[in-house]
Amino acid sequence: MACHTLRNSSFRSISAFSNLAGSSSNSSVRISRRTASLHSGCSRRAVRISSEDRLQVVQFQRQGFVFSRLAPYCGWQSFAEEALRLWQTYGELAQPTVIQRIGLRFINRIDCPREGFALKDYLVGSPESPASLPLQREMFLHEDTFRVSGSDYSVHLIRTVRLPQPNADRLSLILGIDVFAAAEELNGDEALRKRLPEMRWLKNKIFFSMITLKAKDLFQ
Template structure:
């Protein structure tokens, strides 16, 4: 069980399922899915998303931008949503985060309802992503006092960095999974403050490496890893600001 905070920095959590191409898909699936979940997600919208598709060709990595239609289903307060598109299911929850015990059942419900209307052959990718916004009451911050993951700046360089992006990918389960961690400054909500986005994305790096029947177990394991990585990225000073609940 991970640590609990009275004022956690989490602003959005996302669980994403990308199905393999041999999973059949047709235009009736979004409507059938909506009928199953509309009691919890009654609000429905149609959106066109621009997706980037990567492929390895004779001239190296190639990128193709193509439109993709999705239905987006919301709860009444629009704090929880499900997005469904061709071979794609995402489950999102916005602040205030309802704890893992509140978010995981939403993921299970969406996944099980999709399985009831679709023969899923495999998973190309599964991802669990937690986006945190950390605001500090100072315009000049020594990152090492708050974070264990930050840019190293040598002593001959100015120590006050105006902008940066620091990221890394860490392998788990013998390379089956990876966790991508990024931190970057963002505009603060008011003057005299500093703000940072700490983005932690744990994902399946090897397509089909997890059985369809084991997906929810993978999600539970991913959540445990994210908690470990999050705690590894922050110092006790931030834990005090988040008001850890003992």
């Protein structure tokens, strides 16, 4: 299932993850690092393991660690605790010397009625089509990266609309928010425990500033 250099004690700490599987994520923590050495006996570049219900996925990579949770979201406390627990297991195996980047990404989907849909009703500051032409929007995709003043955080935003299947009565507004920091001061579990709540607060602040009251009612 994994490289033979992994210790049995480390396998016990990830015993809830039993299936090698791939999956997209609704929320994820990604930590990139630099290591002192690589295990010469390991032929895999990454190990990808899912829980039995396939709602949680952890990736142990040579250049980093990723923990993801699919919907339904289990709540911040349990998500953060599980991410930190698995990060400690990864640390035992990979022995990282420097954390180069930490990222927290949430992908939020808001299902909106298809009939009479107008982007401005759900997304603050949404672009409008030229008024002089009878245009009908066929797709929407907007991408930005911002630096947060007074901090080492940056934010990458993706806003898009997923077109509905034929005869479907709803379409989906997708908001992807990736908060990340690249700094060598991130080392140590205590630093990570401090950073994650800060990044979650920033993510929430951005998310609720982007959507209208009508969208908030649908998101509850």
